[in-house]
Every structure is written in structure tokens, then in C-alpha cells.
Amino acid sequence: MSTSPNPQRAKALRAIAVTVLVVGGGSLAYWALFSRHVEHTDNAYVQANVVQVTPQIAGTVVAIQADDTDVVKAGQTLIRLDPADARVALDQAEAQLAQTVREVRTLFANNATAAAQLSLRQAEVQRLQGDVARAQDDVSRRAPLVATGAVGREEFNHVTAQLNSARSALEAAQSAMAAAREQLGASQALTDGTAVEQHPQVLRAAARVREAFLALRRVDLLAPVDGTVAKRSVQLGQRVQAGAPLMSVVTLDQVWVDANFKESQLQRIRIGQAVDLTADVYGKKVHYRGTVAGLGAGTGAAFALLPAQNATGNWIKVVQRIPVRVAIHREDVKAHPLRVGLSMEAEVDVSQEEGEPLASSAAHQPVARTAVFDHLSQDADARVAQIIAAHAGHRVRPASVSAAPRSLPGA
Incomplete structure (x- = not known):
């Protein structure tokens, strides 16, 4: 007894086969044209310099002039300590000089x-x-x-x-x-x-005057860089010691991204390759232009507080990740500001592999620099020159003095 084929079933099977072929062909074409030239990760986060504000002398806090989320400029006074002890020490040093x-x-x-x-x-x-x-x-x-x-x-x-x-x-x-x-x-x-x-x-007495002068100037804690205040922990009346962190200034205009790629993804990543970045806070509509600036010297596990000890009897291989630093165009950050710790997605264009896998030369420019404290020594020299000239019986013009002394805190 023969059975005739079901035409509807045959038609459905042909449709499924065509669909599988189209999807497979499309996936293969997409991989050949696009995916194989891109390394992607969603394990990426925004980083920036978090500059701690710490006192250089011990003292009692008498004023707090900036709080969390405040935008400050380099040289702006953030915290003020009681200057009474420092002023007395300066008077004694000047009299001794x-x-x-x-x-x-x-x-x-x-x-x-x-x-x-x-x-x-x-x-x-x-x-x-x-x-x-x-x-x-x-x-x-x-x-x-x-x-x-x-x-x-x-x-x-x-x-x-x-x-x-x-x-x-x-x-x-x-x-x-x-x-x-x-x-x-x-x-x-x-x-x-x-x-x-x-x-x-x-010279010995003058050095003591400079020391006391600087101590009096340092009762004003200045912002070393432009940025946004964060992590303020200091309170009025608090007795602080030299080096104690009181608040932080975050340089949000100089951010970068640490994209943590799997070790198997690093084969074709090179310094200088273009990176397309998106932030969860803005969604897929906002894209940031980036460039691979460098690759980390080790995995996160290698630099952990408690590094892994793999020489054990029970061991399971875990794929490691390497932080890849991505520099972001400042114009993009200015148009769409970022915050430290925000999640990012990164896609590195690995079609061009002419760059170096690691930095081949040392940086010739300082990573960061501030000129906020430069004038303090000049003012101290001017103050010393004034005292010597007043008591030496003739005009003294040290070569290092080029500016008139500024007014002292609390004077």
C-alpha cells in the first residue's frame, strides 16, 4: 500500500531549509565582513584621576569651603585650618632671623x-x-x-x-x-x-623662617587640579594630622576607560586601534570615539590583594582578563559627561594590526602636574629677603626673589 507525500509538509521543510541557509549564510557573511574585525566586551568601566586632598601640617579645621559634587578650580581654597600656632611659630622664626x-x-x-x-x-x-x-x-x-x-x-x-x-x-x-x-x-x-x-x-635662621612661612601658608588646603569634589569626610572642629585624606577631587574632564578583555581576545589588539564606546547611562544612541592607549602589565588576579594560588590539587581553569586602557576624545566627553565607575561597552577595530602590542618607549611628558604650590617658596624667599634687608644695614636682592610677598593667611 503506497502513501502519497504530504505537499504541505514538504513545503514547510523546504521553507525551514531555506531559512536555515539564509540565516547561516547571513551569519557567515556578517562574521566575514564585520565580526572578525571587531573585539567586543561589556566588562569596561570609566576611570579618572581621583586626587586626594591631604593636609601637609597638623591643625584644627575652622572652615570647609567645598562639598561633594562642587566643581572647583586649581588653586581654590577647599579647607582652612586654624593658623594661630603657625603664626606664632613664624613670628618666633622671624625674630630669630x-x-x-x-x-x-x-x-x-x-x-x-x-x-x-x-x-x-x-x-x-x-x-x-x-x-x-x-x-x-x-x-x-x-x-x-x-x-x-x-x-x-x-x-x-x-x-x-x-x-x-x-x-x-x-x-x-x-x-x-x-x-x-x-x-x-x-x-x-x-x-x-x-x-x-x-x-x-x-642661612640656618632663614631656613627656619621659610619652614614657618610655608607652614602658615599651608593652613589653606588648595585644590591641586580642576575637578569635582567627592568623598568629603572632614568636619568642622576636627583635629587632622598631616597626610590624612579629607576629600577627593575627581578630574572628570580627563577620563579614560579600562576595558577588560579576555586573554583569548588580545591576540589582535594593538596600541592605536580605534575603539567604539557606548555608555549605559546614555544608551546606544551616544557613541564615544576612543583609541587603544595601552595594555595592562598583568591580569586583575595577579595584582589582587589575595592572588590566586593555582598550584593546588583541585584546580579549575578560569579565563583571565587583561585591562586595556582606552583614551576617549575630549570633545565627546565634553558633549556627554561621564562619571567614574560607569559601565561601558567597547568594540575594538582589529582590522589594522600595524601597531605595537605593548608600549615600546617610556613617556617623556609628566603624567600630571600642578603649579598651585609653586609660588609658596617664592613668597617665602621674598619674606626672608625683606627681614635680612631690614637688619643688615644695606639692600639685599637675592637672585631667587622675583616677586613681592603675598599677604599671609589670617594677617
Whole structure:
């Protein structure tokens, strides 16, 4: 008994086969044209420099001038400490510097006094040498005449005594001249090769003034960079120690992305390749242009606080991930601001493999720099120069001083 084929079933099977072929062909074409040139990961997060604001001196907080989410500029005062102790220390250091300058001036003045004493002793020696010479002539003339009776013994003894007295006075004057010469040398040893403002004692006192000056300036905690305040933990009246983190400033205009690719995806990733980024906070409609800036030196597990110990009896292989740093175009970040820690999706165009897999040369530019604290040392030098000039008796112009001192905090 024969059975006729079901035409509807045959038609359905043909439709399924065609669909499978179309989908498979389309997938193969998509992979050949697009997917094989792209490495994708959704394990990517926004990163930025989180700059901690820490005091350089201990003190009590008397003012907080920025809070979380506030946008601040470099050099803006964020926190202020009580300046009373620092101001007292500066007053003491300035008074000590002034006294030291006057003491050093005395050392230089003593040189002139010692030189005058030496000149006086030299003149005295020259005078006594003349007396000795005259007394010696008197003795020499009278000695032959004593035998003939032309000169009495008493007179000869008198001129001989005068000669001995003159010689004794000359020896004493020569000793006094030697002492004066030593005194001058000792005085000059304290001042040779230097001026009042460059004397070691003055430099030591000046260093203490600079230290106290900087401590007074550091009662104002300044923002080292432009950014947004985060993680404020300081409170009014709190006694803080040097180095204690009080708040952070996040540089949201200089963000990057750490995209964590599987180790099996790194074969074709190179520095300089283009990256297409999307953020969950904006959805797929907003795309960020990025560039591979570098590959991490190790996996996250290698740098973990408790790294994995794989040399164990029970071991399961876990695919590791390597952080790939992606630089984002600043124009895109400015148009659509990002925040630290936001989730991203990254697609790296690996069609071009001419770049290096690792950075081949060291960076020649500093990673970051701030000029906020540069003027502090200049102001300290100017303050020191003012004090020295006021007490040195002449105008002092150190080469390092190029600006007038700024007003001190709380002055």
C-alpha cells in the first residue's frame, strides 16, 4: 500500500531549509565582513584621576569651603585650618632671623676692630724696634770708652739696662702683635668668603623662617587640579594630622576607560586601534570615539590583594582578563559627561594590526602636574629677603626673589 507525500509538509521543510541557509549564510557573511574585525566586551568601566586632598601640617579645621559634587578650580581654597600656632611659630622664626643678622653684622664689625688692633700692635713693635736700635747704639759707643775711663761704669750700666728694657718691651709687643694677628684670623674665619645674607648662621635662621612661612601658608588646603569634589569626610572642629585624606577631587574632564578583555581576545589588539564606546547611562544612541592607549602589565588576579594560588590539587581553569586602557576624545566627553565607575561597552577595530602590542618607549611628558604650590617658596624667599634687608644695614636682592610677598593667611 503506497502513501502519497504530504505537499504541505514538504513545503514547510523546504521553507525551514531555506531559512536555515539564509540565516547561516547571513551569519557567515556578517562574521566575514564585520565580526572578525571587531573585539567586543561589556566588562569596561570609566576611570579618572581621583586626587586626594591631604593636609601637609597638623591643625584644627575652622572652615570647609567645598562639598561633594562642587566643581572647583586649581588653586581654590577647599579647607582652612586654624593658623594661630603657625603664626606664632613664624613670628618666633622671624625674630630669630633678625637677631642672627645683627649678630653676624657684629662678626663683620669685629674684623675691622681686630684689624685696627693688629695695626696698632705693628706700629708699637716698629717703635720699640727703633728704641732697641738706639739703645744698642748707645751701648756700642760706650763699651770701648769704659776701659779708658772716658765713660763711667755707672753710665754704661744705665744704658745697658735701657737696652735690656727696650728688648723686653719689644718682645712683649711682638707677642701682643702675634695675639692680635691670631685674633684677626679667628674673626675672619667666621666671615671669610661670604656676606651677611649668605652667612651660614643667617642661612640656618632663614631656613627656619621659610619652614614657618610655608607652614602658615599651608593652613589653606588648595585644590591641586580642576575637578569635582567627592568623598568629603572632614568636619568642622576636627583635629587632622598631616597626610590624612579629607576629600577627593575627581578630574572628570580627563577620563579614560579600562576595558577588560579576555586573554583569548588580545591576540589582535594593538596600541592605536580605534575603539567604539557606548555608555549605559546614555544608551546606544551616544557613541564615544576612543583609541587603544595601552595594555595592562598583568591580569586583575595577579595584582589582587589575595592572588590566586593555582598550584593546588583541585584546580579549575578560569579565563583571565587583561585591562586595556582606552583614551576617549575630549570633545565627546565634553558633549556627554561621564562619571567614574560607569559601565561601558567597547568594540575594538582589529582590522589594522600595524601597531605595537605593548608600549615600546617610556613617556617623556609628566603624567600630571600642578603649579598651585609653586609660588609658596617664592613668597617665602621674598619674606626672608625683606627681614635680612631690614637688619643688615644695606639692600639685599637675592637672585631667587622675583616677586613681592603675598599677604599671609589670617594677617
